Amino acid sequence: EAGVAQSPRYKIIEKRQSVAFWCNPISGHATLYWYQQILGQGPKLLIQFQNNGVVDDSQLPKDRFSAERLKGVDSTLKIQPAKLEDSAVYLCASTLGGRTYNEQFFGPGTRLTVL
Amino acid sequence: KQEVTQIPAALSVPEGENLVLNCSFTDSAIYNLQWFRQDPGKGLTSLLLIQSSQREQTSGRLNASLDKSSGRSTLYIAASQPGDSATYLCAVTGGSSNTGKLIFGQGTTLQVKP
Numbered sequence: 001e002a003g004v005a006q007s008p009r010y011k012i013i014e015k016r017q018s019v020a021f022w023c024n025p026i027s028g029h030a031t032l033y034w035y036q037q038i039l040g041q042g043p044k045l046l047i048q049f050q051n052n053g054v055v056d057d058s059q060l061p062k063d064r065f066s067a068e069r070l071k072g073v074d075s076t077l078k079i080q081p082a083k084l085e086d087s088a089v090y091l092c093a094s095t096l097g098g099r100t101y102n103e104q105f106f107g108p109g110t111r112l113t114v115l
Numbered sequence: 116k117q118e119v120t121q122i123p124a125a126l127s128v129p130e131g132e133n134l135v136l137n138c139s140f141t142d143s144a145i146y147n148l149q150w151f152r153q154d155p156g157k158g159l160t161s162l163l164l165i166q167s168s169q170r171e172q173t174s175g176r177l178n179a180s181l182d183k184s185s186g187r188s189t190l191y192i193a194a195s196q197p198g199d200s201a202t203y204l205c206a207v208t209g210g211s212s213n214t215g216k217l218i219f220g221q222g223t224t225l226q227v228k229p
Contacts (some may be wrong), residue, residue, distance in 0.1 A: 004158075006158075018144055033216060033217075035217075040117070040221070041221055041222075042204055042219025043204075043217070044219070045216040045217070048159045048214060048215070055214050055215075056214045056216060067224070074216065076155065091159065093159075093217075102150065102219060103161055104161070105161065106151075106159040106161075107158055107159075108157060108158040109158045
């Protein structure tokens with residue numbers, strides 16, 4: 001069974017530029033999460049989708065971050081414009097169906113450096 | 116608001132030692148607790164998942180226990196090896212208004228010396 005796929009793996013941009021990340025969850029997984037992990041910290045949720053609907057985006061900085069999950073499968077996360085403090089690893093995770101009891105599986109992450 | 120704390124932040128042990136990593140959480144109304152391993156520059160690998168109704172889970176040399184009432188979990192690693200060197204993260208789902216997202220501790224970075 002293929003795991004969660006993410007691209008790109010690494011991205012370096014200058015502040016005020018835009019960047020987009022892509023995630024393909026495990027086949028059949030209805031719930032998709034984007035987490036942000038700043039160096040030395042545990043990951044923190046940015047946004048959670050159930051199929052193509054948003055369940056929780058309370059921690060998403062909506063003035064610069066946006067995300068979508070068209071057709072309930074792949075998802076993209078965009079930052080526009082980027083700030084220095086956005087330097088982090090962006091992790092995508094998916095889980096099967098029900099929101100509360102199932103194991104979450106993570107992709108390899110995208111490491112973003114903002115100069 | 117659920118908060119997860121891991122102690123110690125870093126640990127260095129000689130190869131062959133048995134060791135315990137600690138995780139505590141403030142809201143005992145969790146659905147499950149998950150332990151992850153993270154290698155430098157990599158994503159998270161799930162090690163063990165303990166449902167709220169369970170007391171422990173085992174996989175190979177790893178054993179995780181859960182005491183919901185006291186808000187604690189431990190990850191026991193037997194006969195540690197240099198290949199166990201990584202950062203170990205615990206995370207919980209559940210608590211008031213939780214929709215299934217994981218709330219993570221800051222991790223324990225383990226170094227096993229040959």
